[in-house]
Amino acid sequence: MNKRKLILTLITLLLVGGTAGLLVRVKAKQTLGRPGVATRPLPESKNLEVILPEYVLDYTSEVIEQDKNVVAALPPDTSYGQRRYQAPDGFWTQVNVVLMGADRTSHHKPQYCLEGAGWRIDAPNSRRETIRMERPHEYDLPVMKILVTRDVEHNGQRQTLRGVYVYWFVAEDALSGEPSGFERM
Numbered sequence: 001m002n003k004r005k006l007i008l009t010l011i012t013l014l015l016v017g018g019t020a021g022l023l024v025r026v027k028a029k030q031t032l033g034r035p036g037v038a039t040r041p042l043p044e045s046k047n048l049e050v051i052l053p054e055y056v057l058d059y060t061s062e063v064i065e066q067d068k069n070v071v072a073a074l075p076p077d078t079s080y081g082q083r084r085y086q087a088p089d090g091f092w093t094q095v096n097v098v099l100m101g102a103d104r105t106s107h108h109k110p111q112y113c114l115e116g117a118g119w120r121i122d123a124p125n126s127r128r129e130t131i132r133m134e135r136p137h138e139y140d141l142p143v144m145k146i147l148v149t150r151d152v153e154h155n156g157q158r159q160t161l162r163g164v165y166v167y168w169f170v171a172e173d174a175l176s177g178e179p180s181g182f183e184r185m
Contacts, residue, residue, distance in 0.1 A: 034172045035048065035050075035099055035171075035172070036170030036171050036172055036174075036175075037050055037051075037081070037097055037099070037170065038050070038051040038052075039051060039079070039099070042079075046077060046101070047077060047078070047079040047101070048079040048099060049079070049081065050079060050080060050081020050097040050099060051081065052081050052082075052083040052095055052097065054083075056085055057087075058087065058088060059085040059086055059087050060085070060086050061083050061084065061085045061086070062083065062084055063082070063083055064082040064083060064084050064094065065082070066080040066082055070113070074098070074105070074106040075100075075101060075103035075105055075106050076101075076103075077100075077101025077102055077103055077106075078098060078099065078100060078101055078103075078106040079098075079099040079101070080096075080097065080098055080099070081095075081096070081097040082094065082095065082096045082097070083095050107169075110146070110165065110167050111146065114146065114148055114165060118150050119148040119149065119150045119163070119165075120148065120149045120150065121146055121147070121148055122146075122147040122148065122149065125147045126144070126145060126146040126147050127144075127145060128142065128143070128144055128145075128177055128178065129142075129143055129144075129145050129177075130142055130143065130177075131143055131166075141168060141175060141177070142168060142175060142176060142177030142178070143166050143167065143168045143177040144166070144167055144168065144177045144178075145164060145165070145166050146164070146165040146166075146167075147162070147163075147164060147165075148162070148163045148164075148165055149161070149162050149163075150163075
């Protein structure tokens, strides 16, 4: 091996080793903050139970078990909460919470899961918005609003379902509804 190749090989090894050392050091100092939602420990588990309110306005509600495909696809330290709320007139809405653990791969844009579940996203009409919150104090909640459509067959007839999916990312001291995901990272 000539001198030039040896120097380039040594420089490459130093850069790779230095980067590996830096990543190990950063990971050792990284800690998870407290969740930005109400939780309680699950018995005999490192995961948490997300506590969603049972009563909202005059809606009835029921806890929805997390889909097995979602649980299988996301890291085992991911925690979930899911509840469906139904108004007296039949209108219903579903609330989902996904809490990442130390493995950050559960923290991704919901568009991937929506499309994977068969929903078509109406991108031109989906956008970032704010929702004025009055409790527990006044603030503007940044959210991403996605309009979705899905064709299904029900009782032998083809139907088009339409939905509005609203999401935001929350941590102990931070909120983000930024669509690129840059703020959440």
